[in-house]
């Protein structure tokens with residue numbers, strides 16, 4: 001007989017605990033109190049039954065009921081306090097606490113976006129050294145010594161006599177890859193480059209480039225256009241007009257400059273695009289047969305295209321940054337924006 | 339160079355308006371830029387490619403847009419016959435330096451002052467007007483692209499010698515500067531140098547108000563020699579810019595004809611005989627073009643009619659046709675056309691790049707190799723980002739002051755931009771401390787940052803570059819929070835059981851540098867930045883740093899994970915508080931506990947305390963041990979026994995003392 005009653009108390013406690021967990025406001029809590037602690041509650045009913053039991057059992061049940069009442073009262077008070085705290089003391093319109101998370105540098109992010117787009121086209125990533133030789137940086141790229149085109153790249157020398165320099169572009173990686181592997185090839189190569197440029201709002205002596213190279217049988221100029229057009233649309237995530245115009249690089253022929261309709265003014269003309277509505281975005285071209293000859297590829301069998309783009313320039317256009325120096329100042333207020 | 343729309347029109351028959359020029363130069367990627375718009379004229383510039391000296395002239399420019407236009411070029415018919423027998427003997431010492439040198443005497447010129455018409459033309463294109471003969475020679479250079487020089491004949495002794503300058507030989511050039519001529523190609527007479535070949539004339543033979551008789555020079559110098567000379571002297575002129583890109587004998591001959599005509603017309607005088615040295619004619623250049631190659635490179639087919647019309651306008655003569663093959667004779671003003679690919683580029687240019695279709699190549703799938711390093715570095719950076727760190731990227735240069743102050747074996751840049759950027763960094767710490775200083779100064783005081791990049795070192799005269807990673811914390815966490823993040827980083831990279839050894843480091847506060855070891859190989863350091871370094875960068879706050887040498891670290895990185903069975907039995911925790919000597923190495927304590935081979939899941943330090951109520955030289959360490967067996971639920975009694983074993987071992991080994999006893 002008493003075992004059943006004790007079991008009832010256990011069940012009651014369990015039920016009370018489960019229900020109170022769900023309560024979020026004082027009104028529901030009051031209902032809960034009436035149900036479990038009120039005059040007509042099961043607990044009260046059991047209290048009133050105590051005299052019906054034998055003396056030894058009376059004590060056991062009594063203790064049990066008192067403990068249960070104490071637990072229920074505690075549950076009630078605790079929950080009440082919790083709800084009151086939320087409902088009365090706090091105004092929920094105040095902002096949440098600031099949560100700090102880390103962030104990657106926008107240059108890293110843009111490089112990886114470029115890499116991910118080219119992964120989709122089956123390109124792989126290869127990296128090369130920042131200290132280069134004259135041979136890889138110029139000569140093997142069909143720009144032998146005293147070639148007037150060398151003036152395009154103002155170079156930092158570490159030891160000019162021995163031709164040791166800081167690479168002025170990522171193009172030397174093309175040569176290193178072609179020397180090591182036979183075609184077909186589909187690679188891109190991101191990295192830091194150096195030019196003896198003044199440090200101002202649009203120039204930096206240190207900058208990043210992503211180089212690309214595809215070599216196979218039957219690679220044509222139309223493919224160069226197709227691949228780069230796909231890239232630009234993916235990168236800017238909007239329809240942009242793309243314009244290819246002739247250009248000159250010693251290591252590509254035909255050489256081209258790719259421009260896009262200005263992403264700042266949508267082609268209407270603004271200070272960023274020099275009121276032309278177009279922005280030069282990257283240099284590219286079909287790999288010059290001399291470059292193939294230098295690395296020992298047969299230019300009658302293989303053709304290919306190469307391109308190089310400035311990461312800072314792309315990042316500036318993508319995010320609307322107006323001064324290249326921000327990338328290297330590393331102001332937290334800048335870094336947390338991307 | 340500057341072009342005058344009005345002047346350009348003097349050279350054509352037919353129609354050409356300025357809008358067309360803008361359009362055509364646009365198609366060709368020459369990026370026309372208007373310098374000045376006048377009522378009857380427009381002055382503009384273009385971006386001329388480095389291999390096209392021919393474009394640096396009115397005729398060359400018009401020739402370039404000719405295939406698009408509805409006009410023809412006028413021909414210079416005028417040829418001047420010599421009137422007197424006078425001629426100047428010429429010797430070229432080394433024909434590798436100068437392929438052709440011609441000169442012509444003009445005697446008794448009677449006008450040295452430029453008429454308004456000439457003066458205007460010359461000033462429009464950016465020159466300052468000088469003596470008429472000089473103005474005319476500059477004008478011819480702009481007209482057809484051949485630089486010329488005019489000497490005062492009466493100041494030349496004997497003959498003209500084209501030779502290299504000897505040691506000690508000097509010349510004051512017309513800009514008034516004295517130049518060292520050693521090894522530079524010069525023009526000399528029998529007594530002295532009179533000009534720097536292809537670059538600038540000498541004052542000693544310059545035309546002046548008293549000049550009566552002149553010597554005209556028109557030559558074809560080796561472009562490499564001119565370029566080297568120009569670099570060596572640090573002297574770039576309109577002439578050198580053209581010569582170094584490679585002109586031709588034809589240019590020189592046309593230049594001589596044209597200047598003779600103009601001098602006769604405007605200055606009068608008697609024209610002498612042309613004398614010359616070197617090759618009078620250049621080899622004919624034939625390029626074989628297979629039409630199939632056009633499709634192979636450009637991906638478009640081009641009709642014969644288009645090709646024939648284009649080649650005619652460009653002056654490429656079709657000598658022979660054989661099936662799909664064409665033999666093209668290339669004119670001397672197009673030295674840039676060397677093989678079929680150069681002709682194909684011309685075809686693409688005039689087909690207009692933007693009208694050539696785009697397509698994605700359909701090639702067989704083949705796996706591209708990709709750098710595992712790139713992927714691993716990316717994952718590493720992502721882990722640091724998750725741990726709350728910001729990535730920074732700095733310039734790779736450090737200043738001479740840093741190198742001196744810290745006595746670094748850094749690589750010096752021979753031609754630095756400024757002294758602050760004169761060496762390559764030997765560690766990431768210097769530039770990153772700049773970032774710290776900058777941010778603190780700009781009220782971003784709490785910094786948790788990292789940089790990944792190359793560092794450089796001079797080792798036995800060798801230039802080395804290595805990848806490095808540096809993680810830094812200032813005003814953010816206490817040291818152990820920082821260290822916890824670093825340990826989490828290692829763990830996420832697959833490196834467990836990292837060991838630390840206290841070591842010396844000149845950049846660390848005394849006693850705070852710990853070498854980081856993984857399987858007995860040093861992979862980095864964790865340290866507090868020394869006061870000296872902090873002072874140098876004017877930073878007051880404690881700075882915690884972890885530097886990792888990627889060379890070693892990268893070998894151990896392993897992002898592959900393996901599942902560990904989840905526990906089936908409950909865990910029990912016991913807390914301990916010990917007094918240790920304050921120089922205790924905690925890693926040793928852990929190892930000792932683990933060597934007991936008890937069912938321990940985790941040991942966790944939760945409090946380290948020194949100070950009040952702790953005896954001098956001691957440190958209180960509180961830690962909890964979580965016991966868990968994979969076989970059964972551990973009984974209280976068993977755990978009590980384990981605890982006793984642990985307490986005994988610690989007390990014996992480390993003279994530790996359980997607190998509260």
Ligand SMILES: [Zn+2]
Nearest residue numbers: 262265270273
């Ligand atoms: Zn714009």
